[in-house]
Amino acid sequence: MSSNSYRNGSSISRGGGGMKLENYNSKYSSSSSSFKSKVQQSTAASSTLRRSSTGASRDDSTVSGRVRVAVRLRPRNSEEMVADADFADCVELQPELKRLKLRKNNWDSDTYEFDEVLTEFASQKRVYEVVAKPVVESVLDGYNGTVMAYGQTGTGKTYTLGRLGEEDAADRGIMVRAMEDILTEVSPENDLVSVSYFQLYMETIQDLLNPANDNISIVEDPKSGDVSLPGATLVHIKRSVKGKNSSFSSENGNMTLTGKTLKPPVMRKSKLVIVDLAGSERIDKSGSEGHTLDEAKSINLSLSALGKCINALAENSAHVPVRDSKLTRLLRDSFGGTARTSLIITIGPSPRHRGETSSTIMFGQRAMKVENMVKIKEEFDYKSLSRRLEIQLDKLIAEHERQQKAFQDEIERIALEAQKRVAEVEQNYADALEMEKLKCQKDYIESVKRLEEQAAKQEKQGHRKVKVGPSEDGIDPKSNSELLRLNKSFTMKFFLRKAAEAEVDNLRNQMIHWKNTEAARNAELLKLRKMLEDEECQKAKLEEEIEMLQSQLLQISFEADESRRNLDRDLSGNVPSSLDSLIPQVKHQQLRESGDGEKASMVKLFEQESNQEKIVEAGGLTSLLTLLRSSNDETIHRVAAGAIANLAMNGNFH
Numbered sequence: 001m002s003s004n005s006y007r008n009g010s011s012i013s014r015g016g017g018g019m020k021l022e023n024y025n026s027k028y029s030s031s032s033s034s035f036k037s038k039v040q041q042s043t044a045a046s047s048t049l050r051r052s053s054t055g056a057s058r059d060d061s062t063v064s065g066r067v068r069v070a071v072r073l074r075p076r077n078s079e080e081m082v083a084d085a086d087f088a089d090c091v092e093l094q095p096e097l098k099r100l101k102l103r104k105n106n107w108d109s110d111t112y113e114f115d116e117v118l119t120e121f122a123s124q125k126r127v128y129e130v131v132a133k134p135v136v137e138s139v140l141d142g143y144n145g146t147v148m149a150y151g152q153t154g155t156g157k158t159y160t161l162g163r164l165g166e167e168d169a170a171d172r173g174i175m176v177r178a179m180e181d182i183l184t185e186v187s188p189e190n191d192l193v194s195v196s197y198f199q200l201y202m203e204t205i206q207d208l209l210n211p212a213n214d215n216i217s218i219v220e221d222p223k224s225g226d227v228s229l230p231g232a233t234l235v236h237i238k239r240s241v242k243g244k245n246s247s248f249s250s251e252n253g254n255m256t257l258t259g260k261t262l263k264p265p266v267m268r269k270s271k272l273v274i275v276d277l278a279g280s281e282r283i284d285k286s287g288s289e290g291h292t293l294d295e296a297k298s299i300n301l302s303l304s305a306l307g308k309c310i311n312a313l314a315e316n317s318a319h320v321p322v323r324d325s326k327l328t329r330l331l332r333d334s335f336g337g338t339a340r341t342s343l344i345i346t347i348g349p350s351p352r353h354r355g356e357t358s359s360t361i362m363f364g365q366r367a368m369k370v371e372n373m374v375k376i377k378e379e380f381d382y383k384s385l386s387r388r389l390e391i392q393l394d395k396l397i398a399e400h401e402r403q404q405k406a407f408q409d410e411i412e413r414i415a416l417e418a419q420k421r422v423a424e425v426e427q428n429y430a431d432a433l434e435m436e437k438l439k440c441q442k443d444y445i446e447s448v449k450r451l452e453e454q455a456a457k458q459e460k461q462g463h464r465k466v467k468v469g470p471s472e473d474g475i476d477p478k479s480n481s482e483l484l485r486l487n488k489s490f491t492m493k494f495f496l497r498k499a500a501e502a503e504v505d506n507l508r509n510q511m512i513h514w515k516n517t518e519a520a521r522n523a524e525l526l527k528l529r530k531m532l533e534d535e536e537c538q539k540a541k542l543e544e545e546i547e548m549l550q551s552q553l554l555q556i557s558f559e560a561d562e563s564r565r566n567l568d569r570d571l572s573g574n575v576p577s578s579l580d581s582l583i584p585q586v587k588h589q590q591l592r593e594s595g596d597g598e599k600a601s602m603v604k605l606f607e608q609e610s611n612q613e614k615i616v617e618a619g620g621l622t623s624l625l626t627l628l629r630s631s632n633d634e635t636i637h638r639v640a641a642g643a644i645a646n647l648a649m650n651g652n653f654h
């Protein structure tokens, strides 16, 4: 539903601020005589209006709805009070009969009937209720509606439609009251209201909510015939139809889907158009010149086009020249369209303006013949359905997440509880086990103690016989037998343990012995190793000494050869033998040495075969034998014997 206000040919330059607009003195010329309607016709038309109004008010189907026309007489203004003081008004109103008499002269008048006749005393409230309120109610029911004022300049069109009533609320005009009723009726949650406010001036549409936007184009829907101004500032308000084809139900504030079929809610989209036309003066009478004249011509063109359309519609003409002006294009739905239309024609009382008053009345009379085919415009509100589904989806997701979280929390709680219970059971079991263990240990210790006491007692008494039946100290025979068995077992285990301990001691002693033996062996081994090292060292020394002796022996041998050669040369038989000379040398050598070194030198001397040969050659075998006899040294004996044997083997004995 939207409320549009057209101000045909008006300008904000000559009026007050805000929504108050003042008209130019433009003129609307029309031939009043040719459109004069008769009282009978008006009556018939009026009855038609009442019928159609009743029939279509709450029905979805398309019904006939004639344009309703009311006439309002402005009271004389101060200027008219003076100028027309001596003259009667040009009109005489009969509101109870809904008739208006237009005086032709003092004795004759034409009578016209309208849907409403509002005298100069009619309040703004009454005007609204009889002219606009039925239309507003229709708009709230889903019909398009139009409230339009037509009349000569200064007759009260703006007063009737656009007065704001800022100082006195009783002065509020139709536009403000209509908005109040609409805003009271709609629900902010479900409905959407839009308002646009613009001016048609010299075939140019200006957005009065955004004055910079002054070239708004008109768009007509070829199918529905809807006229819209997409460029104009608009805030639509749409109404959802409660309980009709709605697939939603509300329970506890939560939307739930009902049924399997998901139908979008039904939305009624209607439009209220409030039109404040320019003054309908004749150009020649307005006295306009220059730009004002052009403006007046434009206004005249618009109003003339509107008049032609209404004529054509009133006469059921096949052709309605809607496209002759932007005004008629804008009002296409209001006249001959689907809107419920109410026209208020404003007239002044002055007889000086009888011509304009007459033409205004004729315009109204013709308009009363225009039949509109009003119908409710319903459509499925898919956007609303989508919004609701999104909201419901969000709620379902949130609910699902809540349940999921609650489920997980419950699972965690159960798991924790189970863990706790398992821990408790385990603890209880461990405690019970520990207690049982302690009890068994205690019982065992006590049993052993009793057995030991009993054994000691029996041993003391020298009593070895096992009694059957209760004993003297009150022990049960059965338990006594058990005690004996345990005692036996205990004794056996005791001896076994003792044997094992003895074995362990034995093994331990053996191990100690083995360890001591091993230590002694190790010490012996070390000692032998030391001796071996000493022997090695001694051997090395002896080898060095042998080398030295060998070199000395060689020297001696050389000297002996030299002596022998000298002997041969002298042929002297009383020369000491080489061996004799050799022995002193050896002895001399022995004197320089001592101990084992001397003996070793002798041994080395006799071990060398060359020396042995020299000894034989020197004829010292006898001396050698003498040496053997004179020495007690085993080694010298062994070596000397070896040398003798060697000489014998080599055949060196003579």
Ligand SMILES: Nc1ncnc2c1ncn2[C@@H]1O[C@H](COP(=O)(O)OP(=O)(O)OP(=O)(O)O)[C@@H](O)[C@H]1O
Residues within 6 Å of the ligand: 021, 022, 023, 024, 025, 073, 074, 075, 077, 120, 151, 152, 153, 154, 155, 156, 157, 158, 159, 160, 277, 278, 279, 280, 346
């Ligand atoms: N019913 C009324 N009662 C008292 N004063 C009225 C009434 N109608 C109009 N007037 C006064 O008459 C003057 C002209 O009214 P208004 O401006 O509404 O005429 P108009 O038809 O809109 O003129 P225009 O076509 O030039 O815009 C204003 O001062 C207004 O207050």
